[in-house]
Amino acid sequence: MRLAALAGLAGLSLLLGACSAVDGTGHAATPVPAMTAATQAASAPQAPVAWTIQQAQLQYLRDVALGNDDAQTIDSLLCSCALQQPVTAITSACTRQASDDQTFTEELSSGQWPTSVQEPIQGLIAAIGVERDGLLHCAKQTTTLAAFLALHDVVFSGPAADPVRAALGLPPRLGASSADVPTAESTPV
Numbered sequence: 001m002r003l004a005a006l007a008g009l010a011g012l013s014l015l016l017g018a019c020s021a022v023d024g025t026g027h028a029a030t031p032v033p034a035m036t037a038a039t040q041a042a043s044a045p046q047a048p049v050a051w052t053i054q055q056a057q058l059q060y061l062r063d064v065a066l067g068n069d070d071a072q073t074i075d076s077l078l079c080s081c082a083l084q085q086p087v088t089a090i091t092s093a094c095t096r097q098a099s100d101d102q103t104f105t106e107e108l109s110s111g112q113w114p115t116s117v118q119e120p121i122q123g124l125i126a127a128i129g130v131e132r133d134g135l136l137h138c139a140k141q142t143t144t145l146a147a148f149l150a151l152h153d154v155v156f157s158g159p160a161a162d163p164v165r166a167a168l169g170l171p172p173r174l175g176a177s178s179a180d181v182p183t184a185e186s187t188p189v
Helices: 002-020 037-043 053-065 068-079 087-110 115-139 144-153 158-168
Strands: none
Touching: 053 087, 053 115, 053 158, 068 087, 068 144, 087 115, 087 144, 115 144, 115 158
8 A cells, every 4th residue: 555655646746747847838848947147147238348548549540540641632632722623633532531531430439438538539529520511512512613612611620639639648639739720730630
Protein backbone atom coordinates (compact mmCIF):
# COMPACT_ATOMS: atom_id res chain seq x y z
CA MET A 1 0.00 0.00 0.00
CA ARG A 2 2.86 2.30 0.77
CA LEU A 3 4.31 1.58 -2.61
CA ALA A 4 1.02 2.49 -4.29
CA ALA A 5 0.84 5.74 -2.30
CA LEU A 6 4.39 6.69 -3.30
CA ALA A 7 3.64 5.88 -6.91
CA GLY A 8 0.50 8.02 -6.70
CA LEU A 9 2.46 10.97 -5.25
CA ALA A 10 5.11 10.59 -7.95
CA GLY A 11 2.43 10.57 -10.66
CA LEU A 12 0.73 13.61 -9.13
CA SER A 13 3.96 15.57 -9.04
CA LEU A 14 4.66 14.63 -12.68
CA LEU A 15 1.18 15.74 -13.63
CA LEU A 16 1.55 19.05 -11.76
CA GLY A 17 4.96 19.60 -13.29
CA ALA A 18 3.59 18.96 -16.76
CA CYS A 19 0.67 21.32 -16.15
CA SER A 20 2.95 24.15 -15.12
CA ALA A 21 4.89 23.77 -18.37
CA VAL A 22 1.73 24.27 -20.45
CA ASP A 23 0.42 27.73 -21.28
CA GLY A 24 -3.29 28.59 -21.46
CA THR A 25 -3.60 27.17 -25.01
CA GLY A 26 -2.38 23.73 -24.05
CA HIS A 27 1.01 24.31 -25.71
CA ALA A 28 4.24 23.95 -23.83
CA ALA A 29 5.31 27.28 -22.37
CA THR A 30 8.74 28.58 -23.28
CA PRO A 31 10.85 29.02 -20.19
CA VAL A 32 12.03 32.60 -19.60
CA PRO A 33 15.61 32.94 -18.44
CA ALA A 34 16.06 34.97 -15.31
CA MET A 35 17.54 38.46 -15.89
CA THR A 36 20.41 39.20 -13.64
CA ALA A 37 21.53 42.71 -12.79
CA ALA A 38 24.51 42.24 -15.12
CA THR A 39 22.22 41.16 -17.99
CA GLN A 40 19.95 44.14 -17.41
CA ALA A 41 22.89 46.56 -17.31
CA ALA A 42 24.39 45.09 -20.47
CA SER A 43 21.11 45.37 -22.38
CA ALA A 44 20.34 48.93 -21.25
CA PRO A 45 21.21 51.61 -23.84
CA GLN A 46 24.49 53.27 -22.96
CA ALA A 47 24.76 57.04 -23.00
CA PRO A 48 27.62 58.20 -25.23
CA VAL A 49 30.71 59.21 -23.33
CA ALA A 50 31.84 62.79 -23.89
CA TRP A 51 35.20 63.30 -25.50
CA THR A 52 38.08 64.64 -23.48
CA ILE A 53 39.15 68.18 -24.34
CA GLN A 54 42.13 66.76 -26.24
CA GLN A 55 39.89 64.42 -28.28
CA ALA A 56 37.48 67.29 -28.94
CA GLN A 57 40.35 69.53 -30.10
CA LEU A 58 41.52 66.95 -32.61
CA GLN A 59 38.01 66.26 -33.89
CA TYR A 60 37.23 69.96 -34.27
CA LEU A 61 40.45 70.57 -36.21
CA ARG A 62 39.72 67.57 -38.47
CA ASP A 63 36.18 68.80 -39.12
CA VAL A 64 37.31 72.37 -39.84
CA ALA A 65 39.98 71.24 -42.29
CA LEU A 66 37.40 69.63 -44.59
CA GLY A 67 36.09 72.94 -45.92
CA ASN A 68 39.16 75.14 -45.80
CA ASP A 69 40.00 74.90 -49.51
CA ASP A 70 36.51 76.00 -50.55
CA ALA A 71 36.54 78.74 -47.89
CA GLN A 72 39.78 80.06 -49.36
CA THR A 73 38.17 80.13 -52.81
CA ILE A 74 35.32 82.20 -51.37
CA ASP A 75 37.86 84.52 -49.73
CA SER A 76 39.72 85.01 -52.97
CA LEU A 77 36.45 85.84 -54.76
CA LEU A 78 35.62 88.42 -52.08
CA CYS A 79 39.09 89.94 -52.12
CA SER A 80 39.49 90.06 -55.89
CA CYS A 81 37.50 91.62 -58.59
CA ALA A 82 35.05 88.75 -58.86
CA LEU A 83 33.00 90.80 -61.30
CA GLN A 84 35.47 89.66 -63.96
CA GLN A 85 34.64 86.02 -63.18
CA PRO A 86 31.91 84.07 -64.97
CA VAL A 87 28.78 83.72 -62.85
CA THR A 88 29.39 79.97 -62.58
CA ALA A 89 32.73 80.55 -60.83
CA ILE A 90 30.94 82.39 -58.03
CA THR A 91 27.82 80.24 -57.85
CA SER A 92 29.72 76.95 -57.91
CA ALA A 93 32.04 78.19 -55.15
CA CYS A 94 28.97 79.10 -53.09
CA THR A 95 27.42 75.69 -53.75
CA ARG A 96 30.61 73.87 -52.69
CA GLN A 97 30.96 75.96 -49.53
CA ALA A 98 27.27 75.42 -48.65
CA SER A 99 27.83 71.68 -49.02
CA ASP A 100 30.92 71.90 -46.80
CA ASP A 101 28.84 73.83 -44.26
CA GLN A 102 26.22 71.08 -44.25
CA THR A 103 28.87 68.41 -43.66
CA PHE A 104 30.51 70.51 -40.94
CA THR A 105 27.15 71.03 -39.21
CA GLU A 106 26.45 67.29 -39.29
CA GLU A 107 29.88 66.55 -37.80
CA LEU A 108 29.41 69.18 -35.08
CA SER A 109 25.91 67.91 -34.28
CA SER A 110 26.98 64.31 -33.93
CA GLY A 111 30.05 65.03 -31.82
CA GLN A 112 30.41 63.94 -28.21
CA TRP A 113 31.52 67.39 -27.08
CA PRO A 114 32.52 68.00 -23.46
CA THR A 115 29.93 69.92 -21.46
CA SER A 116 32.04 73.09 -21.46
CA VAL A 117 32.02 73.16 -25.28
CA GLN A 118 28.38 72.27 -26.00
CA GLU A 119 26.94 75.80 -25.81
CA PRO A 120 29.57 77.37 -28.09
CA ILE A 121 29.12 74.45 -30.52
CA GLN A 122 25.36 75.16 -30.68
CA GLY A 123 26.13 78.84 -31.38
CA LEU A 124 28.50 77.83 -34.18
CA ILE A 125 25.93 75.46 -35.68
CA ALA A 126 23.37 78.29 -35.75
CA ALA A 127 25.87 80.68 -37.37
CA ILE A 128 26.79 78.09 -39.99
CA GLY A 129 23.09 77.75 -40.81
CA VAL A 130 22.86 81.48 -41.49
CA GLU A 131 26.03 81.34 -43.58
CA ARG A 132 24.75 78.36 -45.55
CA ASP A 133 21.44 80.10 -46.30
CA GLY A 134 23.36 83.08 -47.72
CA LEU A 135 25.59 80.82 -49.79
CA LEU A 136 22.60 78.94 -51.20
CA HIS A 137 21.01 82.29 -52.11
CA CYS A 138 24.23 83.25 -53.88
CA ALA A 139 24.31 79.91 -55.71
CA LYS A 140 20.89 80.65 -57.26
CA GLN A 141 21.94 83.90 -58.90
CA THR A 142 22.06 84.12 -62.69
CA THR A 143 24.34 87.10 -63.26
CA THR A 144 27.85 87.78 -62.08
CA LEU A 145 26.82 91.05 -60.42
CA ALA A 146 23.90 89.45 -58.57
CA ALA A 147 26.09 86.52 -57.45
CA PHE A 148 28.87 88.84 -56.30
CA LEU A 149 26.46 91.02 -54.34
CA ALA A 150 24.81 87.97 -52.78
CA LEU A 151 28.23 86.59 -51.84
CA HIS A 152 29.20 89.95 -50.36
CA ASP A 153 26.04 89.86 -48.19
CA VAL A 154 26.75 86.41 -46.73
CA VAL A 155 27.15 86.53 -42.95
CA PHE A 156 30.10 84.23 -42.41
CA SER A 157 30.28 81.98 -39.35
CA GLY A 158 33.97 82.59 -38.58
CA PRO A 159 33.40 84.80 -35.51
CA ALA A 160 31.13 82.13 -33.98
CA ALA A 161 34.09 79.74 -34.05
CA ASP A 162 36.04 81.91 -31.61
CA PRO A 163 34.11 80.82 -28.47
CA VAL A 164 34.43 77.17 -29.56
CA ARG A 165 38.17 77.53 -30.04
CA ALA A 166 38.49 79.26 -26.66
CA ALA A 167 36.46 76.54 -24.89
CA LEU A 168 38.68 73.91 -26.51
CA GLY A 169 41.87 75.76 -25.55
CA LEU A 170 42.79 76.33 -29.21
CA PRO A 171 44.41 79.52 -30.48
CA PRO A 172 42.17 82.08 -32.21
CA ARG A 173 41.48 81.78 -35.91
CA LEU A 174 44.22 83.11 -38.15
CA GLY A 175 43.52 86.71 -38.97
CA ALA A 176 40.65 86.99 -36.48
CA SER A 177 40.13 90.59 -35.46
CA SER A 178 37.44 92.67 -33.89
CA ALA A 179 36.42 93.87 -37.36
CA ASP A 180 36.23 90.31 -38.74
CA VAL A 181 36.63 91.49 -42.29
CA PRO A 182 37.03 88.35 -44.41
CA THR A 183 40.58 87.73 -45.57
CA ALA A 184 42.23 84.70 -47.08
CA GLU A 185 43.37 83.73 -43.57
CA SER A 186 40.23 84.48 -41.55
CA THR A 187 37.24 82.73 -43.10
CA PRO A 188 38.23 79.11 -42.32
CA VAL A 189 36.70 78.29 -38.97
